[in-house]
Structures are given as C-alpha cells and as structure tokens.
Amino acid sequence: MTASNSTPELVKNGVNVDALLGAREALEKAPEAAQFKWRASCEWLNGTHSRSTIGKFFGLGAEQSRDKTFTVEADHPKVFASEDHAPTPVELVLSGLASCLTAGVAAIAQRRGIQLHSVKASLEADMDIQGILGIDDDVRNGFGAIRVHFDIRADASEDDVKALVAQSQKRSAVFDIITNPTAVFVTVN
Numbered sequence: 001m002t003a004s005n006s007t008p009e010l011v012k013n014g015v016n017v018d019a020l021l022g023a024r025e026a027l028e029k030a031p032e033a034a035q036f037k038w039r040a041s042c043e044w045l046n047g048t049h050s051r052s053t054i055g056k057f058f059g060l061g062a063e064q065s066r067d068k069t070f071t072v073e074a075d076h077p078k079v080f081a082s083e084d085h086a087p088t089p090v091e092l093v094l095s096g097l098a099s100c101l102t103a104g105v106a107a108i109a110q111r112r113g114i115q116l117h118s119v120k121a122s123l124e125a126d127m128d129i130q131g132i133l134g135i136d137d138d139v140r141n142g143f144g145a146i147r148v149h150f151d152i153r154a155d156a157s158e159d160d161v162k163a164l165v166a167q168s169q170k171r172s173a174v175f176d177i178i179t180n181p182t183a184v185f186v187t188v189n
Helices: 016-029 089-112 158-171 174-181
Strands: 040-045 049-054 057-059 062-063 070-074 118-127 146-153
Touching: 016 089, 070 089, 089 118, 089 146, 089 158, 089 174, 146 158
Parallel strands: none
Antiparallel strands: 040 049, 049 070, 057 062, 118 146
C-alpha cells in the first residue's frame, strides 16, 4: 500500500459518489423520504429448500420498482439430512454482511480518493447447533461470534485502509442489524 495522492474524480472504483451525495443532500431536506421498507417473500419448495423473491420496495415516499425481480434460494447441507440445493440461511446472513461492508469500503474509498485494486472479505461464524436442534434450550440458536477479515489492495497507507473498513462498519446496515436487537413480529394466517 502506498500513500494516496488521488482525487475522488480520478479514482475509478465504480461508485457514483456525486449521486450518493446528491441523494444525501436531498434527504437532509426531506427526511420523511428516508423512510424505506425493504421486502422479501419466501416460498417452501421441498424439504428444507426454499426460494425467496425480492423485488419492489418503498422509499423516497413511494413504491419503487427494480428492473428485475431477484431470487435467492436456501437449503441445508446433507449432514442435516437435506438436499444441499443452496446455501443455508445463516450463510446468506454472512454473505449479506460481507456484501454490505464491501460496498461500504468501495463507496468510502471513492469519496476519499483511494484507488482500490482488490477487496476480499472472508467471514467465519461460530454456532453451537444444540440450540436449534432442541438438544439444549440454554444454547443460543444464533451465532456466538462472527469474524470478518479483509484483504484490501489499494493505493493507500495501512492506516487509511483500516479507516475505510472502520467507516464502512460504522455505516453498514447489515452490521447494525446483526449487532443490535431488532424488533421482529411474526404472524400466521
């Protein structure tokens, strides 16, 4: 890593910082438009295999449409007597955290004029499955710990790269969701 002498306009990390800053400025003037509702629906396929669909969302004061609807499948591995058609839901959570932090690194680097060459995140989470299997009700169902390791190659000092990751962590929605309690309401028809 080397010291950064770049300006944001000369850095090509693929992030439109001007548009992001414009959106931020507009939302500062109309904070009610910053209220978003993200949505996903999930349908059971067979066994432990399911498919989630992600499309429209609410934001900027109106329903928003995407160019396409996305699908994400989940399953469990054969060691759980499943078919292993897709990643487990907990692996998708790790992927969401990795993606959110990585996107933040790219956006912040662009804003700070740091040229990225590669960003790789490796995540590992500990889980004692005795809880989810009903073996021991005192064992938590979720992760006991998550470790995130970044390997970042950039035209920046080690301290600047660490600052990118720290700022990304500070602004990451998924990091916040994982590290803070969130009210979840479940209903059945």
